[in-house]
Amino acid sequence: MEDNSQQQDTSTVKPPVTSVGAIGWVRTNLFNGPFNSLLTLGVLYLLWISVPPFVRWAFVDSVWMTDYMACRNIDGACWSVIPANLRFIIFGFYPHDLQWRPLLAMIILVVMLFYSQDRKRWKKSLLYLWGVALVIMGLLMKGGVPGLTPVESSQWGGLPLTLLLSVFGLASAYPVGIILALGRQSKMPVIKSLCVVYIELIRGVPLISLLFMSSVVFPLFLPEGVTVNAILRAQVAIIMFTAAYIAEVVRGGLQGMNKGQYEAADALGLNYFQTMRLIILPQALKIVIPPSVSILISAFKDTSLVVIIALYDLLKTTQSTLSDPKWMGFSAEAYIFVALIYFVCCFFMSNYSRRLEQELNTDL
Amino acid sequence: MNENTQTANIEVEQNSDIIQITDMHKWYGDFHVLKNITLQVKKQERIVICGPSGSGKSTLIRCINRLEEHQKGKIVVDGIELTNDLKNIEKIRAEVGMVFQHFNLFPHLTILDNLTLGPIWVRKTPRAEAEDTAMYYLEKVRIAEQAKKYPGQLSGGQQQRVAIARSLCMKPNVMLFDEPTSALDPEMVKEVLDVMISLANDGMTMIVVSHEMGFARSVAHRVLFMDYGEIVEGNTPQAFFDNPQHDRTKLFLSQILD
Numbered sequence: 001m002e003d004n005s006q007q008q009d010t011s012t013v014k015p016p017v018t019s020v021g022a023i024g025w026v027r028t029n030l031f032n033g034p035f036n037s038l039l040t041l042g043v044l045y046l047l048w049i050s051v052p053p054f055v056r057w058a059f060v061d062s063v064w065m066t067d068y069m070a071c072r073n074i075d076g077a078c079w080s081v082i083p084a085n086l087r088f089i090i091f092g093f094y095p096h097d098l099q100w101r102p103l104l105a106m107i108i109l110v111v112m113l114f115y116s117q118d119r120k121r122w123k124k125s126l127l128y129l130w131g132v133a134l135v136i137m138g139l140l141m142k143g144g145v146p147g148l149t150p151v152e153s154s155q156w157g158g159l160p161l162t163l164l165l166s167v168f169g170l171a172s173a174y175p176v177g178i179i180l181a182l183g184r185q186s187k188m189p190v191i192k193s194l195c196v197v198y199i200e201l202i203r204g205v206p207l208i209s210l211l212f213m214s215s216v217v218f219p220l221f222l223p224e225g226v227t228v229n230a231i232l233r234a235q236v237a238i239i240m241f242t243a244a245y246i247a248e249v250v251r252g253g254l255q256g257m258n259k260g261q262y263e264a265a266d267a268l269g270l271n272y273f274q275t276m277r278l279i280i281l282p283q284a285l286k287i288v289i290p291p292s293v294s295i296l297i298s299a300f301k302d303t304s305l306v307v308i309i310a311l312y313d314l315l316k317t318t319q320s321t322l323s324d325p326k327w328m329g330f331s332a333e334a335y336i337f338v339a340l341i342y343f344v345c346c347f348f349m350s351n352y353s354r355r356l357e358q359e360l361n362t363d364l
Numbered sequence: 365m366n367e368n369t370q371t372a373n374i375e376v377e378q379n380s381d382i383i384q385i386t387d388m389h390k391w392y393g394d395f396h397v398l399k400n401i402t403l404q405v406k407k408q409e410r411i412v413i414c415g416p417s418g419s420g421k422s423t424l425i426r427c428i429n430r431l432e433e434h435q436k437g438k439i440v441v442d443g444i445e446l447t448n449d450l451k452n453i454e455k456i457r458a459e460v461g462m463v464f465q466h467f468n469l470f471p472h473l474t475i476l477d478n479l480t481l482g483p484i485w486v487r488k489t490p491r492a493e494a495e496d497t498a499m500y501y502l503e504k505v506r507i508a509e510q511a512k513k514y515p516g517q518l519s520g521g522q523q524q525r526v527a528i529a530r531s532l533c534m535k536p537n538v539m540l541f542d543e544p545t546s547a548l549d550p551e552m553v554k555e556v557l558d559v560m561i562s563l564a565n566d567g568m569t570m571i572v573v574s575h576e577m578g579f580a581r582s583v584a585h586r587v588l589f590m591d592y593g594e595i596v597e598g599n600t601p602q603a604f605f606d607n608p609q610h611d612r613t614k615l616f617l618s619q620i621l622d
Contacts, residue, residue: 015494264468268482269458282472362472362514
């Protein structure tokens with residue numbers, strides 16, 4: 001009997017209150033030693049002096065749906081700058097009555113992106129679906145078929161332009177980068193040196209200079225009367241630039257591959273393309289997911305550099321809004337809004353990449 | 365007339381010798397790894413190659429499926445001469461199975477996909493058929509219940525058995541084993557050797573680089589001893605172990621058997 005009760009006792013004994021639960025957490029993480037206690041107090045003080053004023057500015061003293069006159073007399077944020085100019089910020093100079101078209105195109109794009117997340121759907125049919133979606137999006141943006149008024153691409157701007165440049169820029173840069181990386185590993189000296197020269201050349205110049213070249217230098221070489229669309233030129237510059245960086249990251253993954261994998265593939269009689277496609281690239285690309293996502297994210301943000309060749313991307317339309325005398329001086333609000341849009345996109349990318357990494361993990 | 369006799373000769377040779385290596389040399393840069401290798405392997409013959417490390421035994425069998433290139437001499441496998449012709453190399457590789465010291469399974473594919481990859485992409489076998497074959501060989505190496513797992517989830521011995529099954533799925537005429545048990549924990553050596561013995565009993569032509577002398581004694585038709593890139597001597601297991609001819613062989617055997 002006694003034994004029994006003793007056993008029960010030991011099995012129900014709990015660790016002391018001070019080492020578990022909220023108190024335990026605070027002790028082990030915030031106050032485990034004098035130095036850390038000091039740091040904790042310092043950080044708490046900094047938060048105390050910075051957060052409440054920001055909250056007051058952003059939420060308490062702020063106005064949301066007023067006109068610009070009302071904003072002149074308040075201390076808080078004038079969020080009204082956003083709803084009042086939302087359509088320009090988002091769509092730029094796209095004709096006012098037709099803005100449902102880029103909106104619909106963006107919705108299709110977002111739906112397609114979400115739909116493509118699931119790896120089970122990565123089949124040939126998905127590729128066809130993307131083809132159809134691209135045609136529809138292109139028609140919506142450009143018009144020119146019966147029922148849709150044509151809209152010059154010089155009028156495209158804002159978020160649709162940013163998404164266009166980044167989604168297609170990144171989606172095309174990735175395969176080009178892979179090809180460059182494979183080329184750099186090639187045993188054929190001509191291909192190898194071409195790829196090395198390309199990669200080093202592109203990585204050696206800033207994106208801005210590439211964009212300048214595409215808009216200023218490149219047209220000089222075209223025969224008279226031939227023009228290439230400005231957006232397309234920027235798009236190509238972005239693809240060329242990003243691809244060089246992707247190539248180096250992918251090369252890192254290829255070099256990380258065990259030699260035995262090549263040998264096993266060879267011993268089975270697989271040819272070069274089968275070996276790369278089925279054995280090497282699936283593993284190498286998985287290894288380099290984190291660094292490639294870093295590059296994709298930074299390339300996404302770099303699309304905002306197209307302002308320097310007079311394309312009105314999301315950042316530029318926001319800036320233009322702020323040069324309107326009525327709304328001058330509310331740049332903090334507007335830039336926070338744009339930053340949020342960029343953040344949501346980047347957060348989505350990094351989140352998705354983490355999920356992909358987990359799904360592809362085949363160790364225990 | 366002359367041509368006819370020649371083709372006739374080749375046919376006879378094909379019937380008897382599945383691998384013919386004549387006066388083969390290989391260098392790594394200036395280093396002469398394989399010297400004047402001449403070796404005939406008959407169909408269904410089982411050869412074990414032993415020798416100190418660095419003696420060129422692995423390099424020799426890796427030359428047979430062109431994982432290494434030889435610079436001089438002639439290698440003919442199953443009637444096809446190994447040259448730089450990629451088509452021939454791929455043809456030979458499909459006929460010659462290879463098992464590696466470190467298994468080299470494809471870690472991103474399930475066991476089943478590891479086995480069906482070769483047949484589907486090289487032999488163009490329909491998937492369903494390839495999977496049936498794969499399951500048959502997985503049964504044979506007694507590991508069928510692991511088909512849906514990934515290599516990283518298996519023990520070393522299990523992985524090596526999968527690697528053997530993967531080679532067998534290509535229905536090879538010859539199997540090369542490059543120190544198949546050297547990377548295994550001791551308790552797993554037997555399960556792999558058992559699979560190899562049952563393979564031998566089925567009449568597979570095998571060339572095994574190994575230090576498993578018990579295996580060599582019981583399974584091999586011929587045991588070769590290599591040192592400094594040469595085949596020093598080759599004999600039936602009994603003669604080889606009980607009555608070695610060369611001093612180097614004697615020294616090696618005394619070191620390995622004690």
